[in-house]
Amino acid sequence: MSIKSRFQPLLEQRAKEHLYRRRPLATTAQDTAMQINGVQTINFSSNDYLGLANHPALKNVLQETGDLSVGSGAAHLVTGHHLEHHLLEDELADWLGFDRALLFSTGYMANLAVQPALMQKGDWIVSDKLNHASLLDGAQLSSAELKRYAHNDMDALEKRLKQAHKDNIQCLVVTDGVFSMDGDLANLPAIQKLAQKYDAWLLVDDAHGIGVMGSQGKGCFEYFGLQADENTILMGTLGKAFGTSGAFVAGSEVAIEALIQFARPYIYTTAMSPVNAKVTRAALKLVKDADVRRQQLMDNIAFFRKGAEAIGLNLMPSESAIQPILLGDSEVAIAWSDALKQSGCWVSAIRPPTVPKDTARLRITLSASHTHAQIQQLLEALAAIQAKSST
Numbered sequence: 001m002s003i004k005s006r007f008q009p010l011l012e013q014r015a016k017e018h019l020y021r022r023r024p025l026a027t028t029a030q031d032t033a034m035q036i037n038g039v040q041t042i043n044f045s046s047n048d049y050l051g052l053a054n055h056p057a058l059k060n061v062l063q064e065t066g067d068l069s070v071g072s073g074a075a076h077l078v079t080g081h082h083l084e085h086h087l088l089e090d091e092l093a094d095w096l097g098f099d100r101a102l103l104f105s106t107g108y109m110a111n112l113a114v115q116p117a118l119m120q121k122g123d124w125i126v127s128d129k130l131n132h133a134s135l136l137d138g139a140q141l142s143s144a145e146l147k148r149y150a151h152n153d154m155d156a157l158e159k160r161l162k163q164a165h166k167d168n169i170q171c172l173v174v175t176d177g178v179f180s181m182d183g184d185l186a187n188l189p190a191i192q193k194l195a196q197k198y199d200a201w202l203l204v205d206d207a208h209g210i211g212v213m214g215s216q217g218k219g220c221f222e223y224f225g226l227q228a229d230e231n232t233i234l235m236g237t238l239g240k241a242f243g244t245s246g247a248f249v250a251g252s253e254v255a256i257e258a259l260i261q262f263a264r265p266y267i268y269t270t271a272m273s274p275v276n277a278k279v280t281r282a283a284l285k286l287v288k289d290a291d292v293r294r295q296q297l298m299d300n301i302a303f304f305r306k307g308a309e310a311i312g313l314n315l316m317p318s319e320s321a322i323q324p325i326l327l328g329d330s331e332v333a334i335a336w337s338d339a340l341k342q343s344g345c346w347v348s349a350i351r352p353p354t355v356p357k358d359t360a361r362l363r364i365t366l367s368a369s370h371t372h373a374q375i376q377q378l379l380e381a382l383a384a385i386q387a388k389s390s391t
């Protein structure tokens with residue numbers, strides 16, 4: 001059988017179901033106003049929540065990296081671990097109040113790393129059903145058994161943990177901090193309490209919380225006024241609010257050493273560019289000082305929600321920068337997304353298998369850099385489509 005004979009029908013099937021994916025081509029820098037597929041548009045689909053990806057201060061740092069090599073040349077355990085990586089790890093750990101932090105080239109890899117390294121045969125990984133795909137993949141790479149609980153359902157979580165505790169099974173509770181396709185928050189206070197009550201460990205993926213949530217942007221733990229304990233692992237990404245790329249895992253001294261020894265996606269890969277590490281150190285300084293930007297973001301979220309509610313749009317209960325509009329049908333989601341593009345607003349349609357069947361949606365993300373005028377343009381475009389589709 002040829003590759004073509006296997007995949008041509010699958011590709012055609014995907015297109016017929018309105019699930020075919022295409023890559024929008026950006027020809028200007030990542031920003032709220034940018035050119036995509038040759039058209040000038042307002043970008044409501046990036047995760048650049050604080051507007052740092054194209055920030056002049058970071059681009060200046062990029063000009064000052066003459067003493068660094070472009071590539072790291074090797075894995076961290078070989079010769080790739082540069083002082084810039086080391087300092088960034090220390091600064092992240094200090095900022096977030098963990099013993100140590102460990103850099104990864106991407107958040108996806110960090111999530112492939114943690115569960116297989118820490119969990120063994122006989123253990124349970126107890127995971128929210130709406131967790132990010134990379135957490136699911138990480139669980140499947142592990143020898144532990146995967147138990148999924150209904151989204152944010154604390155009774156279902158407790159039932160699992162109680163059962164495991166009775167049978168002396170070590171559990172790792174796994175959750176997104178901010179759910180990436182819904183924008184709602186994990187019930188971290190309850191989750192932490194349950195984990196502690198039943199001696200379970202806790203892994204929180206705060207890709208959309210770090211830099212944004214909490215008064216100092218330290219993420220969902222700070223937002224809820226919680227303190228991570230020594231059995232907590234925090235994953236954060238650098239490609240979202242930080243505006244650069246890569247990720248980190250923060251935890252206790254022993255947890256991080258365990259990852260360095262046993263996590264294959266850490267060991268068998270080239271270290272991120274030292275240039276990226278240096279620019280990310282500067283990004284961390286901006287994130288720490290970003291109170292005004294965080295306030296602007298919260299203000300933009302409130303402005304959008306108020307306007308969207310006035311039009312009668314089907315908003316989800318999200319207080320984060322992720323503001324989905326649930327449409328259900330994939331074809332409808334694409335039609336809305338296309339109509340918004342015609343009106344100069346770039347909003348991705350999110351379809352299965354990224355989200356559950358019949359829950360296709362527009363995923364609007366807001367940034368501190370959006371102006372009210374830009375958001376107003378989006379609201380007016382949404383109102384026009386809404387009016388048309390209901391007649």
Ligand SMILES: *Cc1c(COP(=O)(O)O)cnc(C)c1O
Pocket residue numbers: 105106107108109111132134176180205207208237238239246247
């Ligand atoms: C984006 C994201 C990741 C992956 O991070 P990358 O650095 O983009 O690979 C992991 N988890 C969540 C919840 C995310 O939103």
